Amino acid sequence: MMRDVVIVGGSIAAVTAADALRQQGHDGPITIVSDERHAPYVRPPLSKGMLKGTESVDSVFMAPLRADLDFRPKTRARGLDLGRRRVLLEGGEELPYDGLVVASGARARRLGPPEAGELVVRDLDDALRLRESLTTARSVVIVGGGFLGMEIASTARGLGLDVTVVDRDPPLVRQFGAFLAGHMTRAALAAGVRLVHAPDGVRLAGTPATAVLTGDGAPLEADVIVTAAGDLPNVEWLAGSGLGGPGGLLVDERCRVAPGVVAAGDVVTRVSDHTDLPRRSPHWGSAIDQARAAALALLKGDEAPEYRPSPYYWTEQWGLDIKICGRILPGCETHVVTGSMEEGSALLQWTRDGATVAAATVNHRMPVVKLRKLAAAPVPERTTG
Numbered sequence: 001m002m003r004d005v006v007i008v009g010g011s012i013a014a015v016t017a018a019d020a021l022r023q024q025g026h027d028g029p030i031t032i033v034s035d036e037r038h039a040p041y042v043r044p045p046l047s048k049g050m051l052k053g054t055e056s057v058d059s060v061f062m063a064p065l066r067a068d069l070d071f072r073p074k075t076r077a078r079g080l081d082l083g084r085r086r087v088l089l090e091g092g093e094e095l096p097y098d099g100l101v102v103a104s105g106a107r108a109r110r111l112g113p114p115e116a117g118e119l120v121v122r123d124l125d126d127a128l129r130l131r132e133s134l135t136t137a138r139s140v141v142i143v144g145g146g147f148l149g150m151e152i153a154s155t156a157r158g159l160g161l162d163v164t165v166v167d168r169d170p171p172l173v174r175q176f177g178a179f180l181a182g183h184m185t186r187a188a189l190a191a192g193v194r195l196v197h198a199p200d201g202v203r204l205a206g207t208p209a210t211a212v213l214t215g216d217g218a219p220l221e222a223d224v225i226v227t228a229a230g231d232l233p234n235v236e237w238l239a240g241s242g243l244g245g246p247g248g249l250l251v252d253e254r255c256r257v258a259p260g261v262v263a264a265g266d267v268v269t270r271v272s273d274h275t276d277l278p279r280r281s282p283h284w285g286s287a288i289d290q291a292r293a294a295a296l297a298l299l300k301g302d303e304a305p306e307y308r309p310s311p312y313y314w315t316e317q318w319g320l321d322i323k324i325c326g327r328i329l330p331g332c333e334t335h336v337v338t339g340s341m342e343e344g345s346a347l348l349q350w351t352r353d354g355a356t357v358a359a360a361t362v363n364h365r366m367p368v369v370k371l372r373k374l375a376a377a378p379v380p381e382r383t384t385g
């Protein structure tokens, strides 16, 4: 019988799981432990509107939590006793549970030790620190040319800073494919960003870091060094329980991990439908969908529907607002359905082996439900590739 539920993590996966449990009629106690000092907030604006200053700090907080949840901020889970069904908290308290939701998310990967002082953007305090630094600095080097790195680059350039982005790979190709990444790269270059290719990786120089060294040793100096080089799943607190590894916490098709334990969000890795290999999908929409599936699985077991990924993610940079449904897989063909990247507004589809696998809007108002349909719809005949 499911009575006490404990949720570890205080962000979107945790809050969604708690809401879903209540909506499904669970009326037992739900305790949420979060090691952050803040009430739950929304992360995507941290590298977009909030960093630019177009969104206020207050606007990033989620709606107040339901009164029937026991939310404990500044509370860190340090261990899990699977056999006794207890979450062990720092300070010694133990929380017994009948059902556990692991929603401990991920943290920013760092290149240097804490004294290197590199900035990252993972939580609200990180974003406030970076915003403050960008308002006084003249130059910034950003390590990482993915979504996050390029969003920060776009904002920093908008603020008039000298901006360098350094990466092992060409920016955004892994996320966007060559066509869209090419346009974004040209937009970055046109805005005056310096892109540095460092195939052998980089390291930080100085304490605190004042430069980034590439493989050939050329120092990239700047007032501010930001690392935006991916994230690491927060699984360390599970050490000793037999659950979780460096790649994340492996779930089954219903987001279950072990008897009475489910997981959702950035901490999760699952076997991909495309590659048969475990992979994470660290996106806001995936965290919500997985949390709903995990809550149902906790209450209904095998009767719960399987989680069906329906990837949706977005980015804002260089004046382009891009929303993507589906997955742009290696070897995809790009189709411009309407508009053009040069005009700054377009509707795109991607196909592989003749089947549509993804669709995107670029500065184009289309409801997400419609975009999802387009991500599976045949490509209209007269499109440009």
Ligand SMILES: Cc1cc2nc3c(=O)[nH]c(=O)nc-3n(C[C@H](O)[C@H](O)[C@H](O)COP(=O)(O)OP(=O)(O)OC[C@H]3O[C@@H](n4cnc5c(N)ncnc54)[C@H](O)[C@@H]3O)c2cc1C
Residues within 6 Å of the ligand: 008, 009, 010, 011, 012, 013, 014, 033, 034, 035, 036, 043, 044, 045, 046, 047, 075, 076, 077, 078, 103, 104, 105, 106, 107, 121, 122, 123, 148, 234, 237, 264, 265, 266, 267, 281, 282, 283, 284, 285, 287, 312, 313, 314, 315
């Ligand atoms: C700057 C930024 C911009 C982003 N932009 C986008 C975007 O545009 N579109 C998109 O789709 N996605 C975006 N993402 C990704 C999205 O925010 C994540 O996928 C989402 O936040 C994952 O939610 P989560 O609840 O799984 O984990 P998280 O948001 O990582 O939250 C996990 C929580 O658990 C807490 N925690 C960890 N360990 C413990 C412990 N042992 N005890 C107690 N608490 C613990 C953490 O402090 C944190 O509060 C962005 C992420 C960042 C950082």
